[in-house]
Amino acid sequence: MTTLANISSVTPSLKSEGFDVNAIRSDFPILQSKVYGKPLIYFDNAATSQKPKTVIDRIVKYYEHENANIHRGVYHLSELSSNAYEGARDIVQKSINAAKREEIVFVRGATEGINLVASSWGRANLKAGDEVLISQMEHHANIVPWQLICEEKGAILKIIPVDENGELILEDFHRLLTEKTKFVSIVYVSNSIGTINPVKTIIESVHKYNIPVLIDACQAAPHLSIDVQDLDCEFLVYSGHKIFAPTGIGVLYGKEDYLNGMPPYQSGGDMINIVTFEKTTFKEAPHKFEAGTPDISGAIGLGTAIEYVNNISRSAVHKYEQTLLAHATEKISAIDGLRIIGTAKNKIPVISFAVDGAHPMDIGTLLDFEGIAIRTGNHCTQPLLDRFGVSATCRASLAFYNTIEEIDFFAEALVKVIKKIKD
Numbered sequence: 123m124t125t126l127a128n129i130s131s132v133t134p135s136l137k138s139e140g141f142d143v144n145a146i147r148s149d150f151p152i153l154q155s156k157v158y159g160k161p162l163i164y165f166d167n168a169a170t171s172q173k174p175k176t177v178i179d180r181i182v183k184y185y186e187h188e189n190a191n192i193h194r195g196v197y198h199l200s201e202l203s204s205n206a207y208e209g210a211r212d213i214v215q216k217s218i219n220a221a222k223r224e225e226i227v228f229v230r231g232a233t234e235g236i237n238l239v240a241s242s243w244g245r246a247n248l249k250a251g252d253e254v255l256i257s258q259m260e261h262h263a264n265i266v267p268w269q270l271i272c273e274e275k276g277a278i279l280k281i282i283p284v285d286e287n288g289e290l291i292l293e294d295f296h297r298l299l300t301e302k303t304k305f306v307s308i309v310y311v312s313n314s315i316g317t318i319n320p321v322k323t324i325i326e327s328v329h330k331y332n333i334p335v336l337i338d339a340c341q342a343a344p345h346l347s348i349d350v351q352d353l354d355c356e357f358l359v360y361s362g363h364k365i366f367a368p369t370g371i372g373v374l375y376g377k378e379d380y381l382n383g384m385p386p387y388q389s390g391g392d393m394i395n396i397v398t399f400e401k402t403t404f405k406e407a408p409h410k411f412e413a414g415t416p417d418i419s420g421a422i423g424l425g426t427a428i429e430y431v432n433n434i435s436r437s438a439v440h441k442y443e444q445t446l447l448a449h450a451t452e453k454i455s456a457i458d459g460l461r462i463i464g465t466a467k468n469k470i471p472v473i474s475f476a477v478d479g480a481h482p483m484d485i486g487t488l489l490d491f492e493g494i495a496i497r498t499g500n501h502c503t504q505p506l507l508d509r510f511g512v513s514a515t516c517r518a519s520l521a522f523y524n525t526i527e528e529i530d531f532f533a534e535a536l537v538k539v540i541k542k543i544k545d
């Protein structure tokens with residue numbers, strides 16, 4: 123039986139690109155943990171990723187040495203804190219190649235970013251009979267905010283369907299995109315089945331109608347390079363906690379003209395210029411959209427997480443993750459009665475599956491006793507799972523710190539667990 127005693131990279135050639143999975147694993151304290159006496163195998167990275175020590179240390183340093191509110195104090199600590207927070211904005215800007223730092227709005231996460239755009243842009247621009255186009259592959263966070271604003275404005279939500287492999291049906295996308303379409307909001311990479319969508323081509327087509335596009339890049343951010351100028355999207359969102367940063371911080375990118383043309387989403391301190399009881403004037407973006415005290419330490423932690431990721435070769439990570447995906451797909455698909463849901467040509471290392479006669483919750487619970495963490499359920503994508511005729515799946519979602527040995531251990535444990543459930 124494969125053991126985890128000798129964790130080694132299967133692709134030593136990646137070492138020439140400076141990629142060493144053992145070194146990476148040692149940066150993540152939680153990966154050294156045991157669960158029920160077994161080494162933790164963390165395969166729930168699409169839900170949230172683990173945090174490297176450098177991020178944890180940076181947050182501790184902030185609270186031990188820099189904690190003060192930002193943009194408000196004339197004293198040393200407030201300056202330290204404000205500089206660190208605004209420095210994180212610069213790091214985010216560079217990492218997604220935004221043209222201006224003012225185009226980066228810190229939000230709680232992708233969910234808040236989408237709600238912000240749907241409420242602010244949607245309320246100001248949508249009217250009865252307009253159409254908003256999303257896909258069948260969206261996370262609930264990219265469905266419900268659009269449903270609510272469409273309901274409020276009498277607009278109509280249109281859905282691009284997904285084929286048997288879990289790819290968007292592009293002919294239907296072109297058919298649904300019409301003069302009536304006023305906004306398109308599309309996921310870059312599916313959280314539940316891993317499909318990488320051809321968003322650049324989609325954006326090009328949408329722009330022929332002179333309308334804006336939002337890209338939900340939650341699952342793209344930890345796995346792919348993002349260049350918003352190259353994509354040319356009007357908006358893009360992601361959550362920090364999926365890219366090795368703390369929970370509670372996320373990014374909304376918006377083209378400057380769009381952000382400045384939109385009304386505030388929330389209001390309060392730090393987003394205003396002048397307040398009187400008669401009238402209030404607002405700052406320009408991004409501050410207009412950052413009402414109240416933000417998640418200062420979260421933003422700083424996000425900056426550190428991005429710097430951490432930037433120190434590892436993206437191309438090596440991509441090759442390594444594709445090796446993990448290929449190996450896991452081969453191992454898992456060989457299991458009797460198991461169906462992989464989502465077999466797109468371009469995928470991140472996310473494998474969703476259903477097993478005849480074994481409920482995902484039972485599989486997940488028993489795998490936990492082997493030290494293995496996967497997600498079970500609908501992954502906040504009920505319409506997508508409905509399309510495949512299942513209400514829940516097991517989902518193994520991998521990151522660059524996972525290993526071939528972990529996959530082998532997982533596949534063996536899975537066979538054992540399925541047998542136990544069926545016996």
Ligand code: ALA
Pocket residue numbers: 168169170261313314497501502
């Ligand atoms: N959206 C997260 C997931 O896919 C929580 O698990």
